[in-house]
Amino acid sequence: xTSYIRYTYPQLKTFCEDCFExxxxxxxxxxxxxxxxxxSDLYGIESHGMQRLARYHKGIEKGLIKxxxxxxVVFETPVSAVIEGNDGMGQLISHKAMNLAxxxxxxxxxxxxxxxxxxxxxxxxxxxxxxxxxxxxxxxxTNSEAIMVPTFGRLAMLGSNPIAVAMPAEPYDFFFDASTTxxxxxxxxxxNKLGKPLPEGWALGANGKGSTDxxxxxxxxxxxxxxxxxPLGGETEQLGSHKGYGYGMLCELFCSIFSMGLTSNxxxxxxxxxxxxxxxxxxxxxxxxxxxxxxxxxxxxxELRESPKSEGQERIYTHGEKEIFAKADRLENGIDVNIxxxxxxxxxxxxxxxxxxxxxxxxxxxEVNASSSYK
Numbered sequence: 001x002t003s004y005i006r007y008t009y010p011q012l013k014t015f016c017e018d019c020f021e022x023x024x025x026x027x028x029x030x031x032x033x034x035x036x037x038x039x040s041d042l043y044g045i046e047s048h049g050m051q052r053l054a055r056y057h058k059g060i061e062k063g064l065i066k067x068x069x070x071x072x073v074v075f076e077t078p079v080s081a082v083i084e085g086n087d088g089m090g091q092l093i094s095h096k097a098m099n100l101a102x103x104x105x106x107x108x109x110x111x112x113x114x115x116x117x118x119x120x121x122x123x124x125x126x127x128x129x130x131x132x133x134x135x136x137x138x139x140x141x142t143n144s145e146a147i148m149v150p151t152f153g154r155l156a157m158l159g160s161n162p163i164a165v166a167m168p169a170e171p172y173d174f175f176f177d178a179s180t181t182x183x184x185x186x187x188x189x190x191x192n193k194l195g196k197p198l199p200e201g202w203a204l205g206a207n208g209k210g211s212t213d214x215x216x217x218x219x220x221x222x223x224x225x226x227x228x229x230x231p232l233g234g235e236t237e238q239l240g241s242h243k244g245y246g247y248g249m250l251c252e253l254f255c256s257i258f259s260m261g262l263t264s265n266x267x268x269x270x271x272x273x274x275x276x277x278x279x280x281x282x283x284x285x286x287x288x289x290x291x292x293x294x295x296x297x298x299x300x301x302x303e304l305r306e307s308p309k310s311e312g313q314e315r316i317y318t319h320g321e322k323e324i325f326a327k328a329d330r331l332e333n334g335i336d337v338n339i340x341x342x343x344x345x346x347x348x349x350x351x352x353x354x355x356x357x358x359x360x361x362x363x364x365x366x367e368v369n370a371s372s373s374y375k
Contacts, residue, residue: 004336005363012038012050012335015345015359019053022352023060024067029092036091036122039129041335044326047186048123050337054344055120056089057351064273065089065119071096079104081113082259090121090275094140098127098279102134105281114254115277116261120144124164125177125323131281132166132173135290139280140164141254145268147221148181148248149228151241154208156221156228159264160184161251166320168284170298175320180248181229185221188214188229201234203227210235254278 013034020030033056041049059065069088073081081100085093097113104111121127124140131138144159164177182202191198192214205211206226220227232244255276256263262274284290301318309316337345342360349356356363 003339005339005342005360006334006336007361008334009038009042009331011359011361012041012337015354016050016053018354018359019057019348019352022354023057025089025092029089032095033089033091036095036126038335039126039327040123041337042327042330043123043125043323044330045123046338047184050335050345051341052120052122053341054348057348059119059273063271071115071118073100078108079111081111083113083115085115085118087117087119087273090119090142090277093118094121094127094277094279095130097277098130098138098140098281101279101281102131102136105131105136105283106134109286110282111280112254112258113279114259114261115279116256116259116274117272118275118277119273120275121277123177124162125166125175127279128164128166128177129173129175131279132168132175134281135168135283137167137280137282137284138165139254139278141251141278143252143255143262143264143267143276145221146224146264147185147229148231148245148264149204149208151231151237151245152208154204154206154226155224156226157265158231158245158248158252159267160229161248161255161264163247163251167297168294169301170294172301172318172321172324174297174301174318175323180232180244180251182232182234182244183229185218185229188218192218201230203229204235251278254280 016034016037017030020033021027037049060067066087069086071086071088071093072084074084075082083097093115097115101111101113121142124142127140128138141163143161146156146158147160148158149156160179160181162177162179167174188203197212198214200210203211203217204227205216206220211217211227217227231241231248233240235241252263255278259276261276267274284293287293304318305316307316345360346356
């Protein structure tokens with residue numbers, strides 16, 4: 001059996017929506033969560049797509065994610081708001097928050113909405129794209145469980161703390177979404193499963209020195225014994241470690257600081273997620289004519305793509321271009337799902353009372369079940 005099984009987008013969409021309804025969400029809520037989840041797979045970001053489904057179910061079972069929770073606006077001005085997430089589903093809270101930012105930005109020109117006491121919200125880029133699709137400049141941020149070790153430190157204090165930005169352009173919108181750590185925790189988990197040493201420059205051991213032992217680094221993150229993942233730039237200031245550390249702090253400002261929520265080093269302790277997010281929407285019209293600004297950006301992006309290529313290279317991509325191509329390919333040809341994730345989907349069906357054959361098709365379910373880590 002191959003290590004991946006291909007499914008169509010409609011197959012996965014139906015499966016996810018039915019699962020989330022079984023979890024207790026309404027049909028409309030299930031559609032929103034699924035849309036966030038599957039955009040990640042369509043863009044080729046496997047770490048935040050289907051393979052996160054089991055994590056959400058476990059979070060609900062453990063009480064980390066409260067299905068019935070409703071986000072509340074607890075502070076508000078014409079250009080800002082603070083939302084109390086009440087430990088709800090991150091995607092639903094964040095969808096509401098960015099929609100509020102968009103509404104305010106269309107009235108006042110700019111808006112920042114920050115969130116506290118939420119949970120994992122998927123890819124940050126989804127929410128920046130929401131603003132972009134509305135003709136606005138959008139940004140999204142989130143903190144997470146502490147995995148980043150600050151420059152010269154030896155204990156993880158910040159999360160992966162991604163920053164996402166999107167802005168309308170032709171023929172491809174500008175779309176940037178990246179963690180402020182060298183890699184995400186998921187990359188370490190993959191190396192651990194494969195039993196492979198980590199590349200140099202990714203992680204630190206408990207003593208704050210470079211480590212290639214994925215199992216040890218992951219265990220230290222969970223136990224908070226020291227060590228973790230390096231900031232963008234790696235271990236030294238000469239390579240720019242302080243810059244990645246600083247970018248992580250910028251994210252934290254928009255998430256936990258403005259919201260008065262939990263900073264990364266205090267999230268995911270004692271059975272509480274406490275994740276914080278930040279969202280910004282801005283109308284280009286506050287700087288002049290929005291169409292002229294869009295054309296100006298489009299020209300620069302075109303010049304970037306057409307600039308001289310390095311030896312042996314045929315193409316320069318601008319941010320968001322690869323995602324557009326990946327989405328078109330996967331909508332036409334299907335999405336490859338790792339067999340371990342299919343195994344989790346199989347077990348998920350048993351847990352929530354769905355027929356696995358209906359959703360997963362002609363698969364050797366005995367073999368799939370043997371691969372399952374969904375316990």
